[in-house]
Amino acid sequence: MDVAIVALPLLGALIAGLGNRRLGDRGANWITSGLMLVSFVLSWIVFLRYDGNPRVTELFTWFESGTFEASWAVRVDQLSAVMLVVVTTVSSMVHVYSIGYMGHDESKPRFMAYLSLFTFCMLMLVTADNFMQMFFGWEGVGLCSYLLIGFWFHRPSANAAAIKAFIVNRVGDFGFALGIMGVFLLFGTVGFDAVFAATPEKVGQTFHFLSWDVDILTTLCILLFIGAMGKSAQLLLHTWLPDAMEGPTPVSALIHAATMVTAGVFMVCRLSPMFEYAPDAKMIVTIVGAATAFFAATVGLVQNDIKRVIAYSTCSQLGYMFFAAGVGAYGAAMFHLFTHAFFKALLFLCAGSVIHAMSDEQDMRKMGGIWKLIPWTYGLMWIGSLALAGIPFFAGYYSKDIILESAFAAHTGAGTFAFWLGVSAAMMTAFYSWRLILMTFHGETRADHETYHHVHESPWVMLAPLIVLAIGAVFAGFVYYDKFVGETMEAFWGASILFAEGNEVTHHAHDVPTWVKLSPLVVGIAGIALAYLFYMFRTDLPARLAGTFGGLYRFLLNKWYFDELYEAIFVEPAKRLGFGLWKGGDGAIIDRLGPDGIANVSQDVARQATRLQSGYVYHYAFAMLIGVVILVTWYLFGSGW
Incomplete structure (x- = not known):
């Protein structure tokens, strides 16, 4: 049953995505929504009947290299059971709602396939038994959010919003990836149970960075929390969330209300055995969460787009969740x-x-x-x-x-x-x-x-x-x-x-x-x-x-002018640097001396050669005469050369 909950949305995504022409709109709607509803029912059964004993269903070994090993498994405990209910309930309702809302869209099978694929990635995230599988689901929902936000790709605003969401999330994900690398370096494993069991032994250990001795657990928790900041749109990495309203409204409900943006909260709660031994990291979580709750609420006061008001409300409520986790609740x-x-x-x-x-x-x-x-x-x-x-x-x-x-x-x-x-x-x-x-x-x-x-x-x-x-x-x-x-x-x-x-x-x-x-x-x-x-x-x-x-x-x-600030600090300098490298480096040096240079020389030689083709017979006779003189001279005096 546990595996079926996760696998059914993937099956629906594959059927609708690969067979959309044969299935048609109605077939794609029925298959994806039907399989999602089955997953929804099974999730509630697991949640209501959970007996308190965690269970892990290992499917296969995913990575094995030296001492590094990561399995592909489905972990069900009370925390993941709650998330299964949340994800499948919202997703199944969004699937059904989309049948009506997207009724006049020309690409309904593609849309339904994206929804189901997103749900599968989110379910893989919440049932992960190790950091690597969590990272797979983490990046999977990021990819699917890019596809869903930019679903109406003929709109420039939707394309820009999708790219913005993807890039801002990569900033947070870089911190998350560093945190996972640090976990393996410190613990020698990426399995949750092994890491949590060994965490008390690592309390107080430090590493030397520049001129400071830095606490290892605090550093790892902060790096992991940076990933949560990006995915859950916390202050400083929040700018993608309002722009993501360019996607269809069912996408806003699925991604930005109850699933992807809550992945960071789930991650902090899942890693509570680590955060509890890193009080400074918890303090940072508390402050960032509280600041986000306040900031987003102030911006929501004056927005006029109905979806953006609710989007900033989401950002604010996520702040509540984070500062609750930050104080240990x-x-x-x-x-x-x-x-x-x-x-x-x-x-x-x-x-x-x-x-x-x-x-x-x-x-x-x-x-x-x-x-x-x-x-x-x-x-x-x-x-x-x-x-x-x-x-x-x-x-x-x-x-x-x-x-x-x-x-x-x-x-x-x-x-x-x-x-x-x-x-x-x-x-x-x-x-x-x-x-x-x-x-x-x-x-x-x-x-x-x-x-x-x-x-x-x-x-x-x-x-x-x-x-x-x-x-x-x-x-x-x-x-x-x-x-x-x-x-x-x-x-x-x-x-x-x-x-x-x-x-x-x-x-x-x-x-x-x-x-x-x-x-x-x-x-x-x-x-x-x-x-x-x-x-x-x-x-x-x-x-x-x-x-x-x-x-x-x-x-x-103007949302505290964060977008304008980032435009001035990051975007414009990056554009100028890229333009300079393009024109001054690639165009002026590499292309001039490389492909373009060779092509220009060839063109010059060909252009000079074409001048010989004048069309006058006496020119050709004169050229032949010169050739004969050269041959005779070579014949007579060649042995002496």
């Missing part, structure tokens, strides 16, 4: 990953339903007044937003609150920093969530007459997946609270997560002061109220504030 990080998968995928697919209804319009400034025309989408968007804002008793209320409580309970400088930035981000999250709802669905319509006239509800093949995800957005929180972060969490997680010193942080989180527990709810309600004031009762206020604080507004609208 790995169960809380995974709990938020679990609940977030449902309500964020729901929000993205609801946004796709709105775009579908609005004839592909994505600018919220050109919407409004449509809630009665698409009531199902409107109601489901409310459910997703309530869960995202952390309103009782939706899923996000339970998972976000335990993260903030854990950060406060850590009683560290980094934990306190994360708590206050997290509370601030919670208020902004509630504000921009209702800003999205009010601008999109309420007030007088700002759409042109023709677009508004054609607004219609999505077909049931698109609505049914939304309902399934909405059930998770409502019930996933309180149903699984005790298992993930409650009294039974040690028994639930077992050995899949290291609970250092009884995981005091998560236990103490339940005993924080009442004001700490109430603060996320209070600021969330305040954010919603402020959104109603701005976009329902005093609609002149947003424009007045933007005019009064023009510099701040432009700063946020």
Whole structure:
């Protein structure tokens, strides 16, 4: 069963990708979606029936060279079982949703094959038994994200976004690869169990770099976390995520809501036996996560593209997960990953339903007044937003609150920093969530007459997946609270997560002061109220504030100018260097002296030779006479030469 969960999406990708002409659109839809749904059902069976005993199904030896050995295996423990449920649930719903959303696209089999291939790579990542297999899945989802973001390759913006995602992820992946190399160098193996068992023995060991003695475990964990920063769009390596909205909306829901971007969070939790012995690395994880949560929330306040608002929300929520892991609350990080998968995928697919209804319009400034025309989408968007804002008793209320409580309970400088930035981000999250709802669905319509006239509800093949995800957005929180972060969490997680010193942080989180527990709810309600004031009762206020604080507004609208900064520091110098090497090196030196030089000499010789072909008989007779003179001279005097 474990192997089937992973293999079925690959089978669907191969059938749809290689046989798309024979299968046609309908065949590709049925095969990929059907196999994905089977994998979804099997994943839930594994999750619900898991007995607490980890199992590894080794398929074959992948690499074997000297002392280096890596197998291809399927590892199922509680951590991977949770991820199997998350990945297959979201992916299967996206597959079904895509049947309707991509109904008019000319390349549906290719799209469905890409979705299934991506799912296979993600499943290989979460069931990996060693660093090498994890790296395979890691790079596989990166490749598939490139294909899916750039699926509409006839659009220059989609091509640019795909390349940007690929390159930025390579920056993080370089750190990840160095970390894996360092792990093998230090431990002599890349198998998780062997590395985790030997980690306590490596505490305190250092290596000399330049003039410093650097802690080895801290260095390795930081390098591995750099990989997580790229894949999970954390601050400094986040710039690819908003641009990735150029891909079809189902891609946004699959990749940027619940699967690929959570790979970094999963990786940090999987490597908890290493991070727990590297407190400085954990502090860096906490600070980066908290800064990301705050930064992305500020940018989300002013975005006008409906998908970009949700994209920055994803970036912000990933920050919550990371700073939870950074303070040692790995169960809380995974709990938020679990609940977030449902309500964020729901929000993205609801946004796709709105775009579908609005004839592909994505600018919220050109919407409004449509809630009665698409009531199902409107109601489901409310459910997703309530869960995202952390309103009782939706899923996000339970998972976000335990993260903030854990950060406060850590009683560290980094934990306190994360708590206050997290509370601030919670208020902004509630504000921009209702800003999205009010601008999109309420007030007088700002759409042109023709677009508004054609607004219609999505077909049931698109609505049914939304309902399934909405059930998770409502019930996933309180149903699984005790298992993930409650009294039974040690028994639930077992050995899949290291609970250092009884995981005091998560236990103490339940005993924080009442004001700490109430603060996320209070600021969330305040954010919603402020959104109603701005976009329902005093609609002149947003424009007045933007005019009064023009510099701040432009700063946020331009995403803190990270793209412009990177353009000036990295992109433009690289372009100038490349242009100089091309023109000055390759063109002026190599080509001139090499291929182009030889060709030019040949052309000159040929050009001179053509002058002899004048077409006049006396020229040819004169040339013949000269030839005869030369031959006679050689004959008469040649022996003397």
